[in-house]
Amino acid sequence: MAGCHQNLQLNPATRSEAIARLRSIKGHVEGIIRMMEVDSVYCVDVIKQIRAVDGAMVKVGDIILRSHLHDHVVTAGSRGDAGEIIDELMEILKYR
Amino acid sequence: MAGCHQNLQLNPATRSEAIARLRSIKGHVEGIIRMMEVDSVYCVDVIKQIRAVDGAMVKVGDIILRSHLHDHVVTAGSRGDAGEIIDELMEILKYR
Amino acid sequence: MAGCHQNLQLNPATRSEAIARLRSIKGHVEGIIRMMEVDSVYCVDVIKQIRAVDGAMVKVGDIILRSHLHDHVVTAGSRGDAGEIIDELMEILKYR
Amino acid sequence: MAGCHQNLQLNPATRSEAIARLRSIKGHVEGIIRMMEVDSVYCVDVIKQIRAVDGAMVKVGDIILRSHLHDHVVTAGSRGDAGEIIDELMEILKYR
Numbered sequence: 001m002a003g004c005h006q007n008l009q010l011n012p013a014t015r016s017e018a019i020a021r022l023r024s025i026k027g028h029v030e031g032i033i034r035m036m037e038v039d040s041v042y043c044v045d046v047i048k049q050i051r052a053v054d055g056a057m058v059k060v061g062d063i064i065l066r067s068h069l070h071d072h073v074v075t076a077g078s079r080g081d082a083g084e085i086i087d088e089l090m091e092i093l094k095y096r
Numbered sequence: 097m098a099g100c101h102q103n104l105q106l107n108p109a110t111r112s113e114a115i116a117r118l119r120s121i122k123g124h125v126e127g128i129i130r131m132m133e134v135d136s137v138y139c140v141d142v143i144k145q146i147r148a149v150d151g152a153m154v155k156v157g158d159i160i161l162r163s164h165l166h167d168h169v170v171t172a173g174s175r176g177d178a179g180e181i182i183d184e185l186m187e188i189l190k191y192r
Numbered sequence: 193m194a195g196c197h198q199n200l201q202l203n204p205a206t207r208s209e210a211i212a213r214l215r216s217i218k219g220h221v222e223g224i225i226r227m228m229e230v231d232s233v234y235c236v237d238v239i240k241q242i243r244a245v246d247g248a249m250v251k252v253g254d255i256i257l258r259s260h261l262h263d264h265v266v267t268a269g270s271r272g273d274a275g276e277i278i279d280e281l282m283e284i285l286k287y288r
Numbered sequence: 289m290a291g292c293h294q295n296l297q298l299n300p301a302t303r304s305e306a307i308a309r310l311r312s313i314k315g316h317v318e319g320i321i322r323m324m325e326v327d328s329v330y331c332v333d334v335i336k337q338i339r340a341v342d343g344a345m346v347k348v349g350d351i352i353l354r355s356h357l358h359d360h361v362v363t364a365g366s367r368g369d370a371g372e373i374i375d376e377l378m379e380i381l382k383y384r
Binding site for chain 1: 118185
């Protein structure tokens with residue numbers, strides 16, 4: 001799939017922001033692992049932390065999605081790859 | 097909140113499985129970070145990986161949820177804390 | 193499935209509230225159909241209305257879910273059908 | 289909002305298909321109401337029907353979304369309203 005769009009790239013500013021957020025998410029996941037190493041941990045407290053990480057992942061996905069819409073989707077009509085751009089967009093939105 | 101249920105704990109088998117899955121998720125997040133350090137990375141490829149991590153987080157949340165239902169929710173009626181158990185369950189399901 | 197739980201029923205108060213909400217949702221769907229019969233309707237305005245109906249459906253589902261947790265799930269341990277109650281609960285939560 | 293895009297319209301073919309699906313969804317909601325008028329109805333059976341309607345609503349939303357992407361979003365760059373198109377798209381995706 002990546003090969004189909006060899007000249008479309010995630011812009012540097014969004015890339016930096018997303019990397020910073022993913023590093024923070026990685027830290028959050030490590031925190032949940034440490035929390036779960038305590039015998040007395042309560043199920044619901046863990047699920048709340050998992051939901052928080054989910055929310056942060058959706059947020060970083062949205063930042064990249066907005067950047068993709070701006071850099072690649074709204075210009076697909078004039079670039080001539082609208083069909084392909086729409087198919088892959090519908091595919092990633094399905095899992096949302 | 098944890099203090100309210102000082103005698104309710106995540107069972108050891110579920111805890112081990114969830115920790116193993118969270119370690120794998122952490123590795124997946126690290127993989128996305130490395131993938132994003134390449135200049136030519138394509139937005140949609142990153143979003144697909146983010147959706148995959150989301151799916152894995154939902155799955156680990158479901159494993160803990162099933163264990164919570166089994167160990168604590170179906171016995172809440174006889175234990176006498178049904179109101180509290182239901183409120184916190186509806187709260188975590190809201191963010192699903 | 194219904195046959196398995198011939199003695200478990202949705203309580204009358206929740207049933208009345210859910211029916212009232214579903215009647216209102218039906219009216220909302222009729223409103224969207226009328227809105228779409230106008231030639232100049234804009235896609236995003238329709239999608240917003242669809243999302244509103246979705247939100248209202250999730251809400252009525254949550255009202256019935258809370259009632260189910262209260263009337264049937266927290267008592268499953270003492271009633272002796274916990275395994276079955278948990279399986280069907282996880283099944284309906286999957287589609288959430 | 290509709291006023292901002294007075295010249296962007298849902299195309300007739302998608303409109304017809306969406307109306308047909310919404311009429312079917314309305315029939316499904318009526319079926320759930322009738323099902324709930326029976327005293328012995330079981331909570332989980334109702335929730336399953338509600339999830340089915342939810343799924344059908346998401347599907348009709350996706351059909352309109354795909355049409356919107358094709359007719360209005362991929363051409364926004366050349367039309368010159370990309371900022372506005374992206375903002376309203378992110379808004380409707382948030383509720384997904």
